[in-house]
Amino acid sequence: MELALKHLDTHLQAFVEELKAFVAFPSVSTDPAYEEPLTLCRLFLEEHLRQRGLTARELETGGIPALFAEAPGPPGAPTVLIYGHYDVQPARSEDGWSSDPFTLTETDGRWVARGVSDNKGPAMALIKAVECCLEGEGLPVGVKFLLEGEEEIGSKHLEGCILKHGELLQADSVLISDSLWVAPATPSLCYGLRGIVYAYITVPGPAVDLHSGIHGGVVANPHVRLAHLLATIAAPDGSVAVDGFYDQVRPLSEAEREQFAQVPLDLAAYRERLGVEELLVEEKVAVLARRWVEPTFEVHGITGGYTGPGAKTIVPAFAEAKVSMRLVPDQEPEALFAALVDHVACHCPEAAVTLESAAAPFVADTAGPHYQAARRAMRVGFGAEPLLIREGGSIPAALWLKEHLGVPVVLMPICAVDDNPHSPNEKFEPSHFEGGVRAFIAYLHELARMGPS
Amino acid sequence: MELALKHLDTHLQAFVEELKAFVAFPSVSTDPAYEEPLTLCRLFLEEHLRQRGLTARELETGGIPALFAEAPGPPGAPTVLIYGHYDVQPARSEDGWSSDPFTLTETDGRWVARGVSDNKGPAMALIKAVECCLEGEGLPVGVKFLLEGEEEIGSKHLEGCILKHGELLQADSVLISDSLWVAPATPSLCYGLRGIVYAYITVPGPAVDLHSGIHGGVVANPHVRLAHLLATIAAPDGSVAVDGFYDQVRPLSEAEREQFAQVPLDLAAYRERLGVEELLVEEKVAVLARRWVEPTFEVHGITGGYTGPGAKTIVPAFAEAKVSMRLVPDQEPEALFAALVDHVACHCPEAAVTLESAAAPFVADTAGPHYQAARRAMRVGFGAEPLLIREGGSIPAALWLKEHLGVPVVLMPICAVDDNPHSPNEKFEPSHFEGGVRAFIAYLHELARMGPS
Numbered sequence: 071m072e073l074a075l076k077h078l079d080t081h082l083q084a085f086v087e088e089l090k091a092f093v094a095f096p097s098v099s100t101d102p103a104y105e106e107p108l109t110l111c112r113l114f115l116e117e118h119l120r121q122r123g124l125t126a127r128e129l130e131t132g133g134i135p136a137l138f139a140e141a142p143g144p145p146g147a148p149t150v151l152i153y154g155h156y157d158v159q160p161a162r163s164e165d166g167w168s169s170d171p172f173t174l175t176e177t178d179g180r181w182v183a184r185g186v187s188d189n190k191g192p193a194m195a196l197i198k199a200v201e202c203c204l205e206g207e208g209l210p211v212g213v214k215f216l217l218e219g220e221e222e223i224g225s226k227h228l229e230g231c232i233l234k235h236g237e238l239l240q241a242d243s244v245l246i247s248d249s250l251w252v253a254p255a256t257p258s259l260c261y262g263l264r265g266i267v268y269a270y271i272t273v274p275g276p277a278v279d280l281h282s283g284i285h286g287g288v289v290a291n292p293h294v295r296l297a298h299l300l301a302t303i304a305a306p307d308g309s310v311a312v313d314g315f316y317d318q319v320r321p322l323s324e325a326e327r328e329q330f331a332q333v334p335l336d337l338a339a340y341r342e343r344l345g346v347e348e349l350l351v352e353e354k355v356a357v358l359a360r361r362w363v364e365p366t367f368e369v370h371g372i373t374g375g376y377t378g379p380g381a382k383t384i385v386p387a388f389a390e391a392k393v394s395m396r397l398v399p400d401q402e403p404e405a406l407f408a409a410l411v412d413h414v415a416c417h418c419p420e421a422a423v424t425l426e427s428a429a430a431p432f433v434a435d436t437a438g439p440h441y442q443a444a445r446r447a448m449r450v451g452f453g454a455e456p457l458l459i460r461e462g463g464s465i466p467a468a469l470w471l472k473e474h475l476g477v478p479v480v481l482m483p484i485c486a487v488d489d490n491p492h493s494p495n496e497k498f499e500p501s502h503f504e505g506g507v508r509a510f511i512a513y514l515h516e517l518a519r520m521g522p523s
Numbered sequence: 524m525e526l527a528l529k530h531l532d533t534h535l536q537a538f539v540e541e542l543k544a545f546v547a548f549p550s551v552s553t554d555p556a557y558e559e560p561l562t563l564c565r566l567f568l569e570e571h572l573r574q575r576g577l578t579a580r581e582l583e584t585g586g587i588p589a590l591f592a593e594a595p596g597p598p599g600a601p602t603v604l605i606y607g608h609y610d611v612q613p614a615r616s617e618d619g620w621s622s623d624p625f626t627l628t629e630t631d632g633r634w635v636a637r638g639v640s641d642n643k644g645p646a647m648a649l650i651k652a653v654e655c656c657l658e659g660e661g662l663p664v665g666v667k668f669l670l671e672g673e674e675e676i677g678s679k680h681l682e683g684c685i686l687k688h689g690e691l692l693q694a695d696s697v698l699i700s701d702s703l704w705v706a707p708a709t710p711s712l713c714y715g716l717r718g719i720v721y722a723y724i725t726v727p728g729p730a731v732d733l734h735s736g737i738h739g740g741v742v743a744n745p746h747v748r749l750a751h752l753l754a755t756i757a758a759p760d761g762s763v764a765v766d767g768f769y770d771q772v773r774p775l776s777e778a779e780r781e782q783f784a785q786v787p788l789d790l791a792a793y794r795e796r797l798g799v800e801e802l803l804v805e806e807k808v809a810v811l812a813r814r815w816v817e818p819t820f821e822v823h824g825i826t827g828g829y830t831g832p833g834a835k836t837i838v839p840a841f842a843e844a845k846v847s848m849r850l851v852p853d854q855e856p857e858a859l860f861a862a863l864v865d866h867v868a869c870h871c872p873e874a875a876v877t878l879e880s881a882a883a884p885f886v887a888d889t890a891g892p893h894y895q896a897a898r899r900a901m902r903v904g905f906g907a908e909p910l911l912i913r914e915g916g917s918i919p920a921a922l923w924l925k926e927h928l929g930v931p932v933v934l935m936p937i938c939a940v941d942d943n944p945h946s947p948n949e950k951f952e953p954s955h956f957e958g959g960v961r962a963f964i965a966y967l968h969e970l971a972r973m974g975p976s
Contacts, residue, residue, distance in 0.1 A: 100835060102832065159835060160831055160835055165732065264736060266736070276798050276799050277798020277799075278798070278947050278948075279618065279946050279947070280945070280946055281916065281945040281946065282847065282945075283849060283915045283917055284914070284915050286814070286819040286821050286849055286915060287761060287813035287817055287849070287915065288761075288802045288803050288810050288814055289802065290760075290761065290799075291757070291821050291822055293822035293824070293825060294754075294758075294759060294761075294820075297749070297753035297757075297822070298750075298754045298758075300746070300747060300750035304744070306747060306751050307743075308741075344729045344730065344733060345731070346729050346730075346743075349741045350743060360741045361738065361739070366739040366740045368744050368838060369744055369746035369747055369839075369842075370746075370828050370839065371828030371839065372746060372830070375823050375824030375825070376613065376823050376824040377824045377825070378553070379554050380554060380676060380879075381553055381847075382553060382823055383821075384823055384946070385821060386822075386823065387619075389822075389825075392828075392834060394735065394834075396739055426834050461736070462736045462737050462739060463737055490731070491734050491737070492836060493732050493837070494731050
């Protein structure tokens with residue numbers, strides 16, 4: 071792989087320019103207003119992959135299309151399916167960005183832009199690793215890419231797409247790089263993800279917003295009713311009162327407790343980074359357990375009534391909460407959504423609950439050869455032994471690819487702990503980009519040594 | 524006043540065109556983005572009044588300027604100060620408008636536009652009544668106009684302006700037309716208004732919106748905390764649990780009960796008009812009491828987190844409720860705001876309460892000659908005896924002008940019960956505009972007969 075690594079060294083600046091072009095598309099999937107930049111972003115990627123010698127084409131999903139690309143390996147070599155996504159979270163300058171969210175801006179030696187860490191930086195590093203192999207000794211394994219456009223909206227159509235294109239996507243293993251290291255300068259391999267149920271809870275009100283002076287006092291205020299309902303669901307300490315919510319949650323095992331204890335997490339620094347004076351739990355293992363193996367109920371925002379600047383005096387026509395539950399083994403999305411619906415029906419019969427998306431939790435098998443291969447590759451990329459960690463976020467694709475293709479899935483994150491995905495000033499480290507390309511080149515060669523599964 | 528009425532008949536179509544031009548300015552006071560149209564609207568009015576022979580000038584308030592204009596009456600005649608406002612509530616097409624909110628559109632014989640009823644239609648009718656007198660027999664009384672630009676944001680700077688310009692504004696009485704009739708085809712005179720305290724309740728969260736997968740479970744969700752707090756303040760039935768909230772509320776008197784019983788309010792039609800299946804109380808006198816002489820706590824909207832279309836998975840950096848309390852005799856705004864602050868400090872110490880604006884409730888003296896004059900004028904304008912009613916909304920100017928000028932204030936509404944002020948598809952009836960001009964012409968002549976107070 072010497073020539074491949076040399077290509078990386080000589081072309082790094084060009085790779086950065088390509089990443090710049092990639093993040094310049096505001097490929098926000100949740101808001102239909104961004105349909106055009108999403109499409110342009112996908113076309114950019116498709117052309118980019120073709121120019122590097124891969125065959126590439128769109129995959130219909132029923133929603134925002136995915137992109138599929140492939141390049142063959144040597145005869146008899148295994149094939150790896152690489153999953154990533156080209157859509158990003160919303161970003162508005164007024165949320166607190168220090169530079170334009172869709173212009174890759176170097177600040178204090180870091181690249182700041184929406185999506186640069188989640189997931190365009192890692193996706194570009196994976197593409198560049200393949201390019202380096204192609205320009206060097208040739209690909210040691212067959213490579214397929216599945217690049218999705220709906221990850222940030224719960225991968226709503228991906229499972230159907232995987233089922234429909236099972237043959238096309240078939241591979242010997244799956245590689246995903248779409249999460250964070252657990253602590254500063256601590257290369258990590260991830261083996262567990264929380265699932266998610268995202269839903270809208272809507273309390274109806276009058277036909278239109280009403281003058282609250284004229285009619286206030288005789289018409290129920292939907293925001294007040296929603297507040298009462300939300301208060302019955304979640305306590306201020308984060309615990310959830312939905313019937314049966316914790317029934318399927320596995321208790322923390324001794325092995326997990328020991329493993330979590332080894333994570334170098336400085337709580338004072340963590341609090342400072344988040345900008346909070348206190349956490350809901352204040353002991354390291356408990357903090358990691360809350361984030362990795364315990365479920366949550368979160369409210370992400372509330373619509374209805376007046377949310378512009380200043381005052382407006384109305385009884386709102388409705389109040390709607392955007393909410394999600396993060397799920398852990400052995401919770402099932404269908405059962406938890408049904409429990410939420412029952413709870414709402416019981417406490418606020420006039421409210422409606424609408425499902426946005428759902429995904430089950432995921433746990434990888436770390437005992438097999440793939441995680442061993444990934445360990446060695448991370449050492450090549452970052453010069454240190456990676457830590458085995460879990461992750462509180464959700465990547466629905468991980469579980470579906472594992473189950474429907476029936477092959478091992480490896481989660482090989484290259485993002486730093488403070489990359490701020492989903493937040494203003496999301497960033498990505500140049501050294502993680504370069505180390506990532508190196509680690510991925512090494513991983514493809516490791517896979518070649520393993521042979522077909 | 525024959526010539527004045529004749530001018531109305533021959534110029535009605537021109538008046539309508541002038542009203543059209545007036546509502547075309549999106550003079551939204553709550554949102555700084557509308558500063559320019561607000562200014563242009565004020566300049567339009569100033570020029571309009573000058574062209575009709577009044578002297579007109581801006582009054583500095585420390586906020587959005589008010590407009591002052593005057594024209595002398597015959598020697599020895601009394602002077603009336605006419606108060607109105609040129610600012611309007613926000614309006615977005617997507618809230619459910621059937622036509623552009625800032626284009627006066629005739630639909631089913633009614634004029635639809637933001638502000639056409641609240642307060643541009645009545646304000647224009649008052650100006651046209653003065654014009655008719657000037658073009659007819661001459662003004663029977665001296666007239667002063669005080670046209671405010673901050674009524675929809677609680678008249679934040681008006682009291683200071685009244686105190687500063689007491690001499691300029693001095694008159695023998697005040698006339699305000701900025702509310703609704705109580706029922707269809709039921710001319711009404713209003714003698715009572717609720718007060719208001721408008722405030723923001725803010726629960727802080729992390730420094731920025733955080734990825735709720737990564738950090739969810741260890742950081743308190745500010746929307747959940749706000750929900751718990753709001754649930755301690757107001758019950759789903761509209762009752763308020765703030766300590767001492769009802770202490771100063773006068774019980775409904777027998778006289779009021781009898782008077783309310785005479786109001787022709789059809790509850791089935793009222794429910795249908797509001798688009799609700801049930802009201803919080805279901806008996807006519809109780810409904811009017813709730814709207815007119817009982818206080819409320821309302822939530823108007825909640826900001827913080829993600830309120831755009833679709834899903835976003837974050838722990839919000841803050842949650843803020845826009846709330847107001849409507850006050851009735853003998854509640855005092857300062858005391859009620861302090862009670863709210865105490866309640867919040869007790870139930871959610873990390874939350875902050877910020878005052879936006881406040882005004883005390885208002886009750887007019889209906890026994891004096893002014894309300895008798897207004898009764899006769901309403902008969903001239905609308906051909907029927909007006910009903911004496913109260914109103915649940917707030918017009919801070921009413922109380923301040925009464926107290927600081929020390930003269931009677933008359934509330935002479937000309938808007939229909941279903942004009943939908945503050946709602947989408949706000950409208951104004953052409954027949955109310957014409958009848959209003961007629962009633963105001965008659966009222967100016969009634970005042971002349973009364974002589975100086």
